[in-house]
Structures are given as C-alpha cells and as structure tokens.
Amino acid sequence: MPQSDNQPLLRARGLRKVFPGTIALDGVDFWLEAGEVHALLGENGAGKSTLIKCLTGAYRRDGGDILLNGDMIDPKGTIDAQAYGIGTVYQEVNLLPNLTVAENLCLGHQPTRFGMISTRAMNRRAREVLSQFGLDIDVARSLASYSVAVQQVIAIARAVTLSGKVLILDEPTASLDSHEVDLVFGVVRSLRERGLGIIFISHFLDQIFEITDRVTVLRNGRLVGTEATRDIDRVRLVNLMLGRELEQEVRSHGKTHAAAGEPRLTFTGFGRKGSIEPFDLSIRPGEVVGIAGLLGSGRTETAEVLFGVAAHDSGEARRGDGTALRLTSPREAIAAGFGFCPEDRKTDGVIADLTVRENIALALQARIGWMRRIPAREQRAMANDYIRKLDIRTPDAEKPVGLLSGGNQQKVMLARWLVTNPSFLILDEPTRGIDVGAHAEIIRLIEDLCAQGMSLLVISSELDELVAYSHRVIVVRDRHHVAELAGGDITTDNMVRAIAAPEREAIN
Amino acid sequence: MSLNARLLPLAATLVIFLVAYAVCYAQYPAMLSTRVIGNLLTDNAFLGIVAVGMTFVIISGGIDLSVGSVIAFAGVFIAVMLRDTSLHPLTVFSLLLLLTTLFGASMGAVIHYLEMPAFIVTLAGMFLARGMAYVLSIDAVPITHEFYDYMQRLYWLMPGKGRLTLIGGLMLLVVVAGSLLAHRTRFGMNVYAIGGGAQTASLMGVPLARTTMAIYALSGLLAGLAGIVFSIYTSAGYSLATVGVELDAIAAVVIGGTLLTGGSGFVAGTLIGVLIMGLIQTYIIFDGSLSSWWTKILIGMLLFAFIVLQKGLVWTTAKRRIAGG
Structure with a gap:
C-alpha cells in the first residue's frame, strides 16, 4: 500500500452531523491516501452513508473540516464535489437507461461542432474512455440493453472521467453475481494503480478482504477504528462492527427462566427462493429467540418470510396444537396473532405525520376491520394507557410521531402491536438509532413481555443485547441459518465466530 | 435484436403510415398525388x-395542455392588433x-420551482x-x-401540380429544426435526460430549472407560431377556435412513437x-359518405394500439434485462 509522507488525498476532521433525535456522525476522523482502496464498514445506521453524503456535499455537515490535498474544501453538492475531483457511484446505477452509453458518458460534456453535438466524435470518445476500463461494447446502444455490471462500470468510468481524484463506491456490488463482481474489481484495481483514492462501501466481508487496503469501521455514528486490512481478521472485524459496549445496567439484568414446555409455533422448511434458504424454527410461549448476523445475511428476510411480507414458497407453519397456519400475507399473519416491528422505522414503521394516538390505533383498527371504527374516546384511553405503560415521552397523545425522538418512535410502534395483544412478536433491530437510556428501556420491555408469556423473535446487530435477553440465538449467514446457540453457549464470542466463519467451515 | 429498441416505435409508425397510404391508394388512386400531399x-x-413543441414536453416527461388555447x-x-393598430403583421x-414564449417559460418556472404537476x-x-x-x-x-393575401398566395409548385404552401413549408422547416434541436444539441440531450429521470439527470449535472423553463418556453413559442399559421390558414381570429387541439397534438406525438x-x-x-x-381525415373526405367522427374513432383505436405497443416494449426490455441481456 502506498504511503505518502505528505498530506493524505482526502481528510475529514471531526465530522459531525445531527438529525432530529439522533447524532448521525459524532466527530468522525477519516483519511484516504492516493492509490488505496479504503473500506468503510458498519451496520445500517452506523453513519456510512451520512459520512459519504457529508463528503460529497449532499448533506450540510454540522461541524468538522474536509481537506483535499491539504486544502479545505466545502462542496455544496454532488456536482460541486465532482468539480473538486470527488466522484460517487451508487448501488443503484445513477445513469439514464433511456440514453445511449455514449450519451450517458458524455452528458453535459458532449463534443460539439458549431453548437451541434457530433455524435460520431461523442461515440469515439466514449469508446476510448471505455477501452481504458476494458470494455469493448457498442456505445450507440441504449444503456438499458446492458447488464447491471456493465452499467456499473460505465458509471465508474463517468465518475472517474469527470472527477479523477477520489472515487466513492457505495455498495457497487450489491446486486452483482460473482463473475460480475470480478469485472468491477478489475476496474477498481486498475484505478488504484492510476493513483486514485477509492472509498469502498460493502457489507460483503469476502469482498472487503479481496480488494481493500485499509478498513474504517463506524458504529452508531462514531469511528470505531481504522486498520490495515492485512492486519485484521474476520473475527476482529465483526467484533468491531457489531461491538460490545452495552451499558452495564442492561448486562447485569437476569435472564428470565428459560421457557419450557410445548412450542407455540413450529415452522418447518420455511423459506423463500432468493431471499432465505429453508429453515426450521419452533418457539415456545415466553421465549425470546435472537437472530444474529451481518447486514444482508438473511436476518431481516427471515422476519419478512415469517410475517408474510415476502410470502414463503416452501415449508409450513403449525400452531402448538398441530393446526396448520396460512401465512402468505401480513394480513393473515396479524390474524394469526403475529406482530412485526420492521427495521426501518422511518420508511416501514411509524407514519410520521399521524399522531401518537392514530399510530397506536392503526394496527388494532386494521385487525377489527375498517368498518367498525374505534371510538375516539377509546382510542385516547388506549393511547394514554400505553404512553404511561411504555413511558413514551410526549406532551400528549395528539403529537405527530415524527416529532418524537427515535426511542420514543420505537415505543409507539411497539405500543401499536401490543394493543392487538399478539402472541408472537417479531422485532427487527428494536434498538437501532436510539440513545442509551431508551435502549435499556426497550430491553427491559422485551423481558417484561416475555415474562407475560409472549413469544418474541428479536433481530439485532448488538450482540451483547442478544446475550442479555435471548433464550436461544440463531446465527444467519449467506441466507442460511447456520447455527443455533442456547443457554450458556450464548456468548458474543460464539456468535462472532459463527458469523465470521468462512463459507466451508461448518459450525454446529 | 439487431434493430435498436428505441427505433421500434418509430418504425411501427412509419409502417402504419405506409400501409394506411397503400390502403387509401388501393381505393382511391388519386390519393397518391402531390396535390393531396400538399393539402395534407x-x-x-x-x-x-x-x-413538435409537444414532443419536447412529452419527452421530458411533462405535458402541455395550454397550446390549443x-x-x-x-x-x-x-x-x-391588425384591426385596431397600424402595425405591420x-x-x-x-x-x-x-408573449407566448414568456407565457410558456413562466409555466415551466411554476412547474419547476413550485414542484407542481405539469x-x-x-x-x-x-x-x-x-x-x-x-x-x-x-x-x-x-x-x-x-401582407396576408401575399403570404397565402406563396407556394412552391411541386412536380404533379401539388402546391407546397408557405405554411406547409414552414411546418416541415420546424420539424427539421426540431429534429436537430432534439438529437444534436446539449439542450436536446438534457430534455431526454430529464425524461429518463429528473433526479438522476440532476445528479449528472443537467440544469433542471433552466431546461424545464426552456422546454415549456419552446412549446409556447411553437404554439404561438402555430397560431400565426392558423391565422394565415383561416384569415381570421376566433376565441372559440382550436378547442382540443392540445389533445390532437398529444395524440400525434404518441402515435409518432414518443413514450408518454x-x-x-x-x-x-x-x-x-x-x-x-x-x-384518416382525407380518406373520410374522399369517401364522402362516412361521418367525420370516424376520424376520432380511428385515432382512438390507433392511440390505444400504440399504448399497448409501448407497454409491450417496456416489458420485453425489462425481461431481457432480468435474463441478463
């Protein structure tokens, strides 16, 4: 890895960005050398994309400096950043499918003669540019006629042609197969040799070890560490990403008695092609089953298949008494007494413009049917009841949920399911993006619920948290349920080992 | 697929036109004369x-309902103005x-800055x-x-005694200029880019505000020019004229293979x-017994066929992409 004695190519000092309710970036330092591929790692909400957006000016940062070759810069937007030499390629190809390859490459910079675009010169230039990237394709055809991998390379080519110093790749390989990844990586390597500084975001560990020189890990908006990729192993990397810094208060909490008795629900061979491989799962009353795994490993997919968001295409579900359950839509799942708090509160969960009361009443209303409206007084009583029970910090029940902090939004969402009195509740990242105090409260709540005999399935990237409340933990990797830990075996070390284990090594 | 998918709707339009003309010719051989073409x-x-103005608007993903008015x-x-003042035409x-250009530009400004649907x-x-x-x-x-009499008398006698009038020629000129503007200038490329995805286009550096205003200004300008041509054609100005022409224009654009x-x-x-x-109109006139409403019915059917064709094209392209094409 080239090390320069002088200024790094790009440097961020003490970057800070605050959103209502959360600190997205908390004094993050980051530097990028010329001629290196630098991985940026972290779970959802760790601050990766916020950092990128601050670097490219898509967000206004609330504090900190950005230096390019030692000079302070203040990009006002992605176009401005491009002029400084910082180009970005996103996971979703940001090119225009209706234009030709050449038009996409040259948009805004077309070669003209007498004010007219010279199509021939444009196509020639596009061919020249792409040949540097090892692509020999018909540039006069529309972009849509090429595969995503080729489009991705074209996007990289455009970004490099227009900027040429720093290239930010935001999960460029997320929708590519392994052969296509090789194509993109070939291009990335040749750009590294040309001396570009490349920031590479991916949650595929194999790819991180294959292509990057250094790794920076973020968690909860804070810098966890920057290390040379060759000095770090998978276990340590997973440790850094998932971390272990839960408050002592939570950790000391005693676990409720491991639930015994007949399972309440049994899923056998449950799965969905392309999303999660078939798995078996049984859950008893009063039991908390944790799901551990990295982003994209199939943990959220497990929840979605169980709740019918993405209907399963194999396997079956039965109640404890042996009756079969139909679970092909959330409606059926709700009717069966399931509840599901999804991962992304903002887009999938609470409805920000509705009040606390309306949000809480939503699921119950859906369950009893739209024709029988819940009387306003009853709604109010219900909302006030849960505001008190869950300690939701809001001046009153008529405040729009969007104005509450993340932790309180999470509680509103929990309350929404609790009023329907579910027997099986799925929580996907219930503690994401909320402050430490609220964190502990949510965990206490989980323990209370299971003491009341509810069955819970909790997905979390906070491994310590899983240790604290789970009776069993299922580890997910590469869309498989690879390991199940129970009782004393539930330790962060065991989970990290199971998550980090490379492909072939079987863990049981 | 050797033929570029983008050209398919255009090719379909051309084929339909030729087939329709052939059908007309089979029944009324007189239709294949430069006179008929000149009148057309x-x-x-x-x-x-x-x-032509509407084409730009629709390619950019918008619509302009104001042009008929x-x-x-x-x-x-x-x-x-000609009646009450002594100004030269x-x-x-x-x-x-x-006036009409500014009118169009201000509509474009409202659409862009107030983020209102076109x-x-x-x-x-x-x-x-x-x-x-x-x-x-x-x-x-x-x-x-x-001066109006003079303009109305102006024509170029085509072989076969057909007359290419001033306004007919002007239209062809506008089409040629429009084609160059659409396909050979940065403005034109930006119009296509916005139609492909305004957000993405903006990320790629297309000036959204300026281009949107220019698109509607162009549509306004051409609507004004069409008004001049219409006044030469009819020798009158009437506030109830050309009701629904915006819809005819949209129909022509879609039948012409532009994606709505x-x-x-x-x-x-x-x-x-x-x-x-x-x-279609000429055919009905030649026939003499058909109600002129048949024009509308046929145009309706054609429009529908083209919408189906476009949807089919979108589907097949999507399918090929999924198949890894």
Whole structure:
C-alpha cells in the first residue's frame, strides 16, 4: 500500500452531523491516501452513508473540516464535489437507461461542432474512455440493453472521467453475481494503480478482504477504528462492527427462566427462493429467540418470510396444537396473532405525520376491520394507557410521531402491536438509532413481555443485547441459518465466530 | 435484436403510415398525388408545428395542455392588433411570439420551482389563454391585410401540380429544426435526460430549472407560431377556435412513437403521427359518405394500439434485462 509522507488525498476532521433525535456522525476522523482502496464498514445506521453524503456535499455537515490535498474544501453538492475531483457511484446505477452509453458518458460534456453535438466524435470518445476500463461494447446502444455490471462500470468510468481524484463506491456490488463482481474489481484495481483514492462501501466481508487496503469501521455514528486490512481478521472485524459496549445496567439484568414446555409455533422448511434458504424454527410461549448476523445475511428476510411480507414458497407453519397456519400475507399473519416491528422505522414503521394516538390505533383498527371504527374516546384511553405503560415521552397523545425522538418512535410502534395483544412478536433491530437510556428501556420491555408469556423473535446487530435477553440465538449467514446457540453457549464470542466463519467451515 | 429498441416505435409508425397510404391508394388512386400531399401538409401545418413543441414536453416527461388555447389567443391577438393598430403583421408576429414564449417559460418556472404537476399548471394556462382570447374579442375577427393575401398566395409548385404552401413549408422547416434541436444539441440531450429521470439527470449535472423553463418556453413559442399559421390558414381570429387541439397534438406525438412516460421519442415520428391523422381525415373526405367522427374513432383505436405497443416494449426490455441481456 502506498504511503505518502505528505498530506493524505482526502481528510475529514471531526465530522459531525445531527438529525432530529439522533447524532448521525459524532466527530468522525477519516483519511484516504492516493492509490488505496479504503473500506468503510458498519451496520445500517452506523453513519456510512451520512459520512459519504457529508463528503460529497449532499448533506450540510454540522461541524468538522474536509481537506483535499491539504486544502479545505466545502462542496455544496454532488456536482460541486465532482468539480473538486470527488466522484460517487451508487448501488443503484445513477445513469439514464433511456440514453445511449455514449450519451450517458458524455452528458453535459458532449463534443460539439458549431453548437451541434457530433455524435460520431461523442461515440469515439466514449469508446476510448471505455477501452481504458476494458470494455469493448457498442456505445450507440441504449444503456438499458446492458447488464447491471456493465452499467456499473460505465458509471465508474463517468465518475472517474469527470472527477479523477477520489472515487466513492457505495455498495457497487450489491446486486452483482460473482463473475460480475470480478469485472468491477478489475476496474477498481486498475484505478488504484492510476493513483486514485477509492472509498469502498460493502457489507460483503469476502469482498472487503479481496480488494481493500485499509478498513474504517463506524458504529452508531462514531469511528470505531481504522486498520490495515492485512492486519485484521474476520473475527476482529465483526467484533468491531457489531461491538460490545452495552451499558452495564442492561448486562447485569437476569435472564428470565428459560421457557419450557410445548412450542407455540413450529415452522418447518420455511423459506423463500432468493431471499432465505429453508429453515426450521419452533418457539415456545415466553421465549425470546435472537437472530444474529451481518447486514444482508438473511436476518431481516427471515422476519419478512415469517410475517408474510415476502410470502414463503416452501415449508409450513403449525400452531402448538398441530393446526396448520396460512401465512402468505401480513394480513393473515396479524390474524394469526403475529406482530412485526420492521427495521426501518422511518420508511416501514411509524407514519410520521399521524399522531401518537392514530399510530397506536392503526394496527388494532386494521385487525377489527375498517368498518367498525374505534371510538375516539377509546382510542385516547388506549393511547394514554400505553404512553404511561411504555413511558413514551410526549406532551400528549395528539403529537405527530415524527416529532418524537427515535426511542420514543420505537415505543409507539411497539405500543401499536401490543394493543392487538399478539402472541408472537417479531422485532427487527428494536434498538437501532436510539440513545442509551431508551435502549435499556426497550430491553427491559422485551423481558417484561416475555415474562407475560409472549413469544418474541428479536433481530439485532448488538450482540451483547442478544446475550442479555435471548433464550436461544440463531446465527444467519449467506441466507442460511447456520447455527443455533442456547443457554450458556450464548456468548458474543460464539456468535462472532459463527458469523465470521468462512463459507466451508461448518459450525454446529 | 439487431434493430435498436428505441427505433421500434418509430418504425411501427412509419409502417402504419405506409400501409394506411397503400390502403387509401388501393381505393382511391388519386390519393397518391402531390396535390393531396400538399393539402395534407397545408391542412395540418398548425397541428404539426404545435406537436413538435409537444414532443419536447412529452419527452421530458411533462405535458402541455395550454397550446390549443394559445393558438386561439394568437389568432385573436393578431386579428385585433391588425384591426385596431397600424402595425405591420411581422411586428405583430414578433410581439405575439415573445408573449407566448414568456407565457410558456413562466409555466415551466411554476412547474419547476413550485414542484407542481405539469398537468395542473398547464391546465391553468389553458383556461388563462382562452380567457385572454375572450377578453380581446368574443366574436370572430376577420383578418384583411395585403401582407396576408401575399403570404397565402406563396407556394412552391411541386412536380404533379401539388402546391407546397408557405405554411406547409414552414411546418416541415420546424420539424427539421426540431429534429436537430432534439438529437444534436446539449439542450436536446438534457430534455431526454430529464425524461429518463429528473433526479438522476440532476445528479449528472443537467440544469433542471433552466431546461424545464426552456422546454415549456419552446412549446409556447411553437404554439404561438402555430397560431400565426392558423391565422394565415383561416384569415381570421376566433376565441372559440382550436378547442382540443392540445389533445390532437398529444395524440400525434404518441402515435409518432414518443413514450408518454418520457425519455424516448423522435420529432420525425411526430410528423408522421400528424400525417397519419391527416390521412384518416382525407380518406373520410374522399369517401364522402362516412361521418367525420370516424376520424376520432380511428385515432382512438390507433392511440390505444400504440399504448399497448409501448407497454409491450417496456416489458420485453425489462425481461431481457432480468435474463441478463
């Protein structure tokens, strides 16, 4: 890895960005050398994309400096950043499918003669540019006629042609197969040799070890560490990403008695092609089953298949008494007494413009049917009841949920399911993006619920948290349920080992 | 697929036009004469011009419902100005074009800056322009000016005694200029880019505000020009004229192979679309016994066929992409 004695190519000092309710970036330092591929790692909400957006000016940062070759810069937007030499390629190809390859490459910079675009010169230039990237394709055809991998390379080519110093790749390989990844990586390597500084975001560990020189890990908006990729192993990397810094208060909490008795629900061979491989799962009353795994490993997919968001295409579900359950839509799942708090509160969960009361009443209303409206007084009583029970910090029940902090939004969402009195509740990242105090409260709540005999399935990237409340933990990797830990075996070390284990090594 | 998928709608339009013409010719051999062609161009000159502007608007993913009213306004404006002032028609024309261009640009500004749907903004523009025409004159105002007589007499005698009139020629000129503007300039590329995805286009550096305003300004300009052509064609200005022409223009654009969802299309296709619509009308006139409403029915069926064709194209492209094409 080239090390320069002088200024790094790009440097961020003490970057800070605050959103209502959360600190997205908390004094993050980051530097990028010329001629290196630098991985940026972290779970959802760790601050990766916020950092990128601050670097490219898509967000206004609330504090900190950005230096390019030692000079302070203040990009006002992605176009401005491009002029400084910082180009970005996103996971979703940001090119225009209706234009030709050449038009996409040259948009805004077309070669003209007498004010007219010279199509021939444009196509020639596009061919020249792409040949540097090892692509020999018909540039006069529309972009849509090429595969995503080729489009991705074209996007990289455009970004490099227009900027040429720093290239930010935001999960460029997320929708590519392994052969296509090789194509993109070939291009990335040749750009590294040309001396570009490349920031590479991916949650595929194999790819991180294959292509990057250094790794920076973020968690909860804070810098966890920057290390040379060759000095770090998978276990340590997973440790850094998932971390272990839960408050002592939570950790000391005693676990409720491991639930015994007949399972309440049994899923056998449950799965969905392309999303999660078939798995078996049984859950008893009063039991908390944790799901551990990295982003994209199939943990959220497990929840979605169980709740019918993405209907399963194999396997079956039965109640404890042996009756079969139909679970092909959330409606059926709700009717069966399931509840599901999804991962992304903002887009999938609470409805920000509705009040606390309306949000809480939503699921119950859906369950009893739209024709029988819940009387306003009853709604109010219900909302006030849960505001008190869950300690939701809001001046009153008529405040729009969007104005509450993340932790309180999470509680509103929990309350929404609790009023329907579910027997099986799925929580996907219930503690994401909320402050430490609220964190502990949510965990206490989980323990209370299971003491009341509810069955819970909790997905979390906070491994310590899983240790604290789970009776069993299922580890997910590469869309498989690879390991199940129970009782004393539930330790962060065991989970990290199971998550980090490379492909072939079987863990049981 | 050797033929570029983008060219398919255009090719389909061309084939339909040729087949339709062949059918007409089989029944009425007189249809294949430069006279009929000359009349086709003259009769549809104003529609063709306004449809070129509409093509740009639709390629950018928008719509302009105001153009029919603007044509009516233009006719009344010219007629009243020539009646009440001693200004030369050319001066009146320049004033009018300035007015309609600004009108279009301000609609574009409202669409962009207030983030309003083009449908609503230009619907408001439609009422506004029609209302302004009424304010100027409720009655039809005849235009009597020697310069108008002169322009109406101007034509180029094609082989076969067909006449390419001034306004017919003007339309062809507008089509050629529009084609160059669409395919050979940065502005044109930006229009396609916005139609492909405004957000992405903006990320790629396309100036959204300027381009959106320019697109509607162009549509306004061409609507004004179409108004001038219509006034030469009818020698009058009437506030109730050209009701629904915006819809004819949209139909011509879609039949011409432009995707209503934006991002793809050809100005040349629009010309063919206009000619197909004109041809149906001519056929009905030749027949003599058919009700003129058959024009609408046939155009409706054609439109529907094209929407199905476009959807089919989108599906097949999507499928090929999934298959890893």
